[in-house]
Amino acid sequence: MNMQDAAERADAMLDATLRAIVPEVQWDHDTWTSGSCTVTRRRTVTTIISEERRGNFLGVIERFWKKSGYEITSVNPSKDMPGIFARTSDHFQLTVEVGYKGQAFFDVVTPCVGKSDVAEPASRPNGPAHPPGHIPTPNVRSDFWSATTPAPSASG
Numbered sequence: 001m002n003m004q005d006a007a008e009r010a011d012a013m014l015d016a017t018l019r020a021i022v023p024e025v026q027w028d029h030d031t032w033t034s035g036s037c038t039v040t041r042r043r044t045v046t047t048i049i050s051e052e053r054r055g056n057f058l059g060v061i062e063r064f065w066k067k068s069g070y071e072i073t074s075v076n077p078s079k080d081m082p083g084i085f086a087r088t089s090d091h092f093q094l095t096v097e098v099g100y101k102g103q104a105f106f107d108v109v110t111p112c113v114g115k116s117d118v119a120e121p122a123s124r125p126n127g128p129a130h131p132p133g134h135i136p137t138p139n140v141r142s143d144f145w146s147a148t149t150p151a152p153s154a155s156g
Contacts, residue, residue, distance in 0.1 A: 003039050006110035007032075007118050010041040010092060013068075013108050015123050017094075018043065020064040021057070025049070026127035026140045030105070032120075037112035045104035046127055048138040048146040051079075054098050056151045058084055061096050070094060101137045 001009075018027055030042035049057050062072060065086045076083040076097070083097035091111035098104050127140065144151070 002114040002116035010108035028125040031132040043106040049102040
């Protein structure tokens, strides 16, 4: 596997994770980096995730990652800036963290692989494309994710 292959795998993991979030959240690509043998891909959510719905949001992601066979390596239970950290069996590292104003940030860091050029991500954001590093704080309202009441309990 070279750096481009690893970047494509990281993008696929991010795409699948974001598709697993129902109802959908709006996201954009954020700055990505490549080192001497690794690549970091990033996505930033522009949907407002209210404090009351952050637990639900992170729960969806944690369940999806476990279902995908990823090992949850750590959970930050912070009320203000919670996060989940995971690893795949082939050593890709995934992170979701909730930051300022409830903005969710996703990162995937690849393992060290063969050196190669790395292209921009091929997937299209499901909202406005902002210049990398210039994504606004959350500004998209969701009837579900932005609600300020706790989500109803799931039965079953």
